[in-house]
Amino acid sequence: MEDEQFRRLLNLFPVVRSRDYCAENEASNTTSAPSERDQQLMEWHDAWDELDAQENAAERSDREDGCRKCRSIL
Numbered sequence: 001m002e003d004e005q006f007r008r009l010l011n012l013f014p015v016v017r018s019r020d021y022c023a024e025n026e027a028s029n030t031t032s033a034p035s036e037r038d039q040q041l042m043e044w045h046d047a048w049d050e051l052d053a054q055e056n057a058a059e060r061s062d063r064e065d066g067c068r069k070c071r072s073i074l
Helices: 003-012 023-030 036-073
Strands: none
Touching: none
C-alpha cells in the first residue's frame, strides 16, 4: 500500500481525543495492576482449566473401570 493511499485511509477514521490528552499520562496509567477485564479473563480461564481437569479425571476413571471389567471377564 502506498503512503498516500494509507494516509487517505487514516483520514477516513480520525482519532478523537480531548484537548488535554497526553500520551505519557495514558501510558503510565496502563502499566499498573491488571484491569478488571483482565482479572475476569484470568478467573474464567482458571475455571475452564479446572473443568477440563475434572473431565479428564472422570475419563481416566471410566477407562480404569472398563479395564477392570475386561479383566474380570477374562
